[in-house]
Amino acid sequence: MTSTTAWTSEAWKALAEHKAEVSPPTFSVAAALADDDGRLDKLCVAFPDSATADATGDAEEDVAGIGLLADFSKHLVTERTVELFGELAAAMDFNALRAAMFAGEHVNVTEDRAVGHVALRTPEAYKCLYDDGASSSFDFAEDGAEAVGTVLAQMKAFADSVRSGTWKGATGKAIASVVNIGIGGSDLGPAMVVGALAPYAKDELDMHFVANVDPSNLTEALAKCDRETTLFIVCSKTFTTAETLANANAAKAWLLDPAGGLDDAAVAAHFVAVSTNSDGVAGFGIDPANMFAFSDWVGGRYSVWGPIGLSVMLAVGPEAFGRFLAGAHAVDEHFLTAPLASNIPFLMGTLDLWYTNFFGYTSHAVLPYDHNLGRFAAYLQQLTMESLGKGVTRDGVPLPPHLVTSGSVVFGEPGTPAQHSFMQLLHQGQVVPADFLVAASSHAAIGTQHEMLVANAVAQAEALMVGKSHDDPARAFSGNRPTTTFMYRKLTPATLGALIAFYEHAVFTVAALLGLNAYDQFGVELGKKLASAIVDDFAAASTDGHDVSTARIMQHYLALR
């Protein structure tokens, strides 16, 4: 792989020189569109595309029914810009890095691991490194498919048994409530997907997600649960995360509260685990037979596709879960085969890099015009900011802070409420590139309300681009504010799988072009370490060893508690 640092490459210099040609106010996107130089056709990409259209079924619920248009036409780019993105990709060995990830090479160099979430979508298609250390790679269709296929079959059998009522609690009653206990990648994916696919969920199964060590989180969930009909899924890749273990132990104590009349044998019927750590699972008291295992080459924020998605499969069933995987797999094929100039994740990633590094637009808004995607921005915050919030390249070269921004600050809320909250800033304050996600039809029907929703999404993107002059400066809109619109037929499992995979590969693109490792997260460790020490200090009512500021706030807590 190249040792070139992106910011010293000729392509980077060419992009810096080119920027003036597409900078407001001299460059107007609206004017560029009016020139009708074929801009729309070049900057609007349909999905599924030809590479995936034939292998995608024909029902509306299949990949074929996604009917997505990725509209990049409102961005501060020309055909030349996209060509220069391609030159940067060549300089940074993008194609070789992409091939290496799909082949299961250890592209997560700092942890010496493969990055294999794509293999979870359809193990038959990709070779992935099996992290046994003995072999440099293995044919997933022979070795890994067995591993992933086995776990998928285990998940399906379990989901069928719970959803059919065959799986019984300790007193012989069917499960009515599921509590997913996990945090970060062991919570955000399952919680977001279950919420997004609510129209597909089984009515008789109440789903709860407990992540925060704040006792209010678990208390709120347990208040809605009955011991005899509640199943806990303890999700933790490492099975060492303090918050998850605290909540899991508190949940076990609740289950076995003498008032409830259940004894230790009840754990087997009311607890299952999802982890890479079988010793940790057994140590907690969960039967390894009730463990759904996965390997360390699946990153936490990339793990909803495998056993971490068990609560999703329980909620929507194995068939819908399979279509969720199929949507992501179709995007994998698109990412691998589409020319870069019409490669949706590549364009998403390069545009993010373009704005953060060449325009100083370092925030990014995600605006799903869909009530059920209420947690989509939160999910993307971990996916993007934990992957790209880095200070060095994968070779350990520091990023020059004045020159390179490794990842944007992602935020967002569903529209239309966002319009009544922070959109003022996007229209008249700093420029924040934004993604609009909108379905042409809804699962819910009340008069013409869905059409009002769509109209608002389209109008916001139009207003941000076209702007409006006014004699009163306070009432003027500069316009030329870049946005992408993803419009698709309906939010189906396949569509949601595709949308998530687009963002996963956009993250890969930014990391590849900047030379980053998107798959480690050492930055989360220091806070955890300090918190563990302060827990002990609080227990000893001590503030010794802390700086005066920290000691003061600790003393205030000790005085108040």
Ligand SMILES: O=P(O)(O)OC[C@H]1O[C@H](O)[C@H](O)[C@@H](O)[C@@H]1O
């Ligand atoms: O799944 P676990 O091992 O419990 O980890 C849960 C989360 O905590 C870690 O600190 C990282 O921030 C996340 O990447 C991870 O998803």
